[in-house]
Amino acid sequence: xxxxxxxxxxxxxxxxxxxxxxTPLRIIDTAVKKGIDVIAISDHNSAENAEIAVxxxxxxxIMVLPxxxxxxxxxxxxxxxxxxxxxxxxxxxIVYRHLPNGINDERVIGYQVVVNENDEVLRFNKRILFSAxxxxxxxxxxxxxxxxxxxxxxxxxxxxFSVVSQFGFIPGDIxxxxxEISYNTKRQRxxxxxxxxxxxxxxxxxxxxHLADLGRRTVSFFLDELTFDEIKMAFKGMRKIEWNTEDxx
Numbered sequence: 001x002x003x004x005x006x007x008x009x010x011x012x013x014x015x016x017x018x019x020x021x022x023t024p025l026r027i028i029d030t031a032v033k034k035g036i037d038v039i040a041i042s043d044h045n046s047a048e049n050a051e052i053a054v055x056x057x058x059x060x061x062i063m064v065l066p067x068x069x070x071x072x073x074x075x076x077x078x079x080x081x082x083x084x085x086x087x088x089x090x091x092x093x094i095v096y097r098h099l100p101n102g103i104n105d106e107r108v109i110g111y112q113v114v115v116n117e118n119d120e121v122l123r124f125n126k127r128i129l130f131s132a133x134x135x136x137x138x139x140x141x142x143x144x145x146x147x148x149x150x151x152x153x154x155x156x157x158x159x160x161f162s163v164v165s166q167f168g169f170i171p172g173d174i175x176x177x178x179x180e181i182s183y184n185t186k187r188q189r190x191x192x193x194x195x196x197x198x199x200x201x202x203x204x205x206x207x208x209x210h211l212a213d214l215g216r217r218t219v220s221f222f223l224d225e226l227t228f229d230e231i232k233m234a235f236k237g238m239r240k241i242e243w244n245t246e247d248x249x
């Protein structure tokens with residue numbers, strides 16, 4: 001099997017909390033320089049920069065998985081990762097129907113920028129993307145699976161916007177494919193706090209909102225080849241996932 005390094009949680013300038021220089025082009029160039037093989041573009045409740053990221057990646061020799069980070073009605077974050085732009089856009093359509101009405105206050109929340117492959121601004125998304133949807137956590141995970149995606153509980157060690165912070169535990173009736181530990185928590189600490197959830201695969205990611213943070217935490221997938229199906233097999237225990245703990249700076 002071959003080893004492929006992955007960072008599956010990266011925000012672009014479409015997320016109001018990310019820096020404006022987090023364009024798909026700059027993200028992909030940075031990932032290539034850091035030797036990362038696969039990344040997931042996972043903006044808050046939207047995937048409008050995913051298609052251009054996939055297009056750029058095809059020229060740069062890196063895999064981009066079109067994704068979203070969706071906020072449930074309980075204010076828990078979930079990574080929804082797909083193998084095609086069509087599928088993530090299908091998920092986005094569902095999410096958009098369940099976001100609150102209103103217009104994003106850019107002066108307070110930040111800009112939500114959709115760009116092209118040359119870093120030129122195409123439009124500003126005016127939806128309130130940072131808000132919670134009215135979808136329950138279980139509804140979101142079940143919908144992700146119905147479309148053929150991977151559902152990962154985001155940064156379960158964070159004190160806000162995580163499944164553990166909002167529920168107090170990982171609900172047994174919600175079929176996560178993996179749990180994500182943030183860059184803030186070392187493996188030993190994670191083992192002591194979340195060791196009861198070892199039956200679910202763990203990953204760790206950068207959750208990058210700045211270019212310098214990209215790849216600060218990664219995982220290695222040991223696969224026959226770099227495909228979405230092989231990555232799904234890894235989450236089912238048929239391939240190996242190894243948590244990289246060393247910073248890549």
